[in-house]
Amino acid sequence: MPDRTVDKVVIIGGGPGGYESALVASQLGAEVTVVDTDGLGGSAVITDCVPSKTLIATSELMTEVAGAAELGVNFHDVEGDAATTLSVDLARVNTRVKALAAEQSVDIGRRLDRENVTVVRGRGRLDGPERVVVTGPDGSEQTLEAGAVLIATGASPRTLPSAQPDGERILTWEQVYDLTEVPTELIVVGSGVTGAEFASAYLALGIPVTLVSSRDRVLPGEDADASAVLEEVSKRRGMKVLSRSRMESVTRDGDVVTVTLTDGRSVQGSHCILALGSVPNTTDLGLEDAGVRLKDGGFVGVDRVSRTTARGVYAAGDCTGVLMLASVAAMQGRIAMYHFLG
Known part of the structure; x- marks a missing residue:
């Protein structure tokens, strides 16, 4: 047979x-x-394309709403006063x-x-x-x-022995969708496509973001002119970009996460996303x-x-x-x- x-x-x-x-x-x-x-x-x-693009779409909507007043579109609270503050319910977004x-x-x-x-x-x-x-x-x-x-x-x-995720405050890009509280200060380590995406999305959601990049620019593998525009716009919107800053370790003490750099400097925040590749x-x-x-x-x-x-x-x-x-x-x-x- x-x-x-x-x-x-x-x-x-x-x-x-x-x-x-x-x-x-x-x-x-x-x-x-x-x-x-x-x-x-x-x-x-x-854990990757579909969730991240949904998060980005949500952040883009929030950016558009924030600029609605410039177009003559106003929002009002229940008492009739003009609403001036936007906030994100991260638990609902991630759900x-x-x-x-x-x-x-x-x-x-x-x-x-x-x-x-x-x-x-x-x-x-x-x-x-x-x-x-x-x-x-x-x-x-x-x-x-x-x-x-x-x-x-x-x-x-990819993770490192000196930067181990705990799934609560030190996170990989697969774990961010379990967040239920809004970070008060988010640190993103890694300025490739994944790091830049998350840093931009969370910044648009109104979360203070510091991007730690070991290279001299964001998106080092992409077009240099496009990279420069993205970085300039991100800084103008309030993002802190630390270029030529290589991460040595990421540690947590209670509610505080510390990213220590190889040159001795350190950055503190409430949460950290590790975008170190795959x-x-x-x-x-x-x-x-x-x-x-x-x-x-x-x-x-x-x-x-x-x-x-x-x-x-x-x-x-x-x-x-x-x-x-x-x-x-x-x-x-x-x-x-x-x-x-x-």
């Missing part, structure tokens, strides 16, 4: 690289299983943000179900190039055979034992059709370090399935 495992695809990770490739593989006739740990949609839907993300995750699950994709909850790891062992939430294990395995495990916020989720997946070559930093090496160095093993998304965008992850996954299924 023919080996039917050649028509089976197992995808480890339910983010854009995973669920988009699952849809393509199913539509091309494969039997597809997605092993998902943190929720369908991955960080893009649960809505998380609800929208959860709804989109559920929608993705419904779509996968309609396309006959099986979703298994648990953590998957390779047991050789064509076998995935899944450890369920209850500790039980099951083995899935496949003609092809796609690694789409994404990445997680690290790939590639540890304890059995990759190297299965013949998958890892690059510097633990990223999975892939070729132009998303193949790894192990037969039948592909990879897509942030775990490859190609370009950390949801659209890139999705296309890498689609290309992998197009290649495997001819």
Whole structure:
């Protein structure tokens, strides 16, 4: 009898690289299983793109409302006096943000179900190039055979031994949506895209923000002119930008968070967001034992059709370090399935 495992695809990770490739593989006739740990949609839907863009949209609305009086639009309180103060209810904002993300995750699950994709909850790891062992939430294990395995495990916020998040006042960009109190002084460490986004959003929500940048400008990897405009506008709106200021440690004493810099200076605030980049989720997946070559930093090496160095093993998304965008992850996954299924 023919080996039917050649028509089976197992995808480890339910983010854009995973669920988009699952849809393509199913539509091309494969039997597809997605092993998902943190929720369908991955960080893009649960803790990154969808939540952050919703937060930014909320902050932009607050900025527009603040400037309404210049356009002749006035607000009044119940006594009829003109309202002059805006404030944000961060608990309500974050409740809505998380609800929208959860709804989109559920929608993705419904779509996968309609396309006959099986979703298994648990953590998957390779047991050789064509076998995935899944450890369920209850500790039980099951083995899935496949003609092809796609690694789409994404990445997680980078932390340092001297700057450990506590989930309350020292936060990664995944933890900010659990905030229920409004920071009285927010420190953002890191001036890349993530740090600049959060610093700008919280500033627009009326929260004092200090941005700590180890480089000579905000968004060091982007266009220099655009970076200069963003920094100038941010400062004009009240943001404190500390350029060429490398963080040495972040500590907490009660309600006070202290960011100590390598030059001996320190900055204090009520909360701190660590935006120090990302690290790939590639540890304890059995990759190297299965013949998958890892690059510097633990990223999975892939070729132009998303193949790894192990037969039948592909990879897509942030775990490859190609370009950390949801659209890139999705296309890498689609290309992998197009290649495997001819």
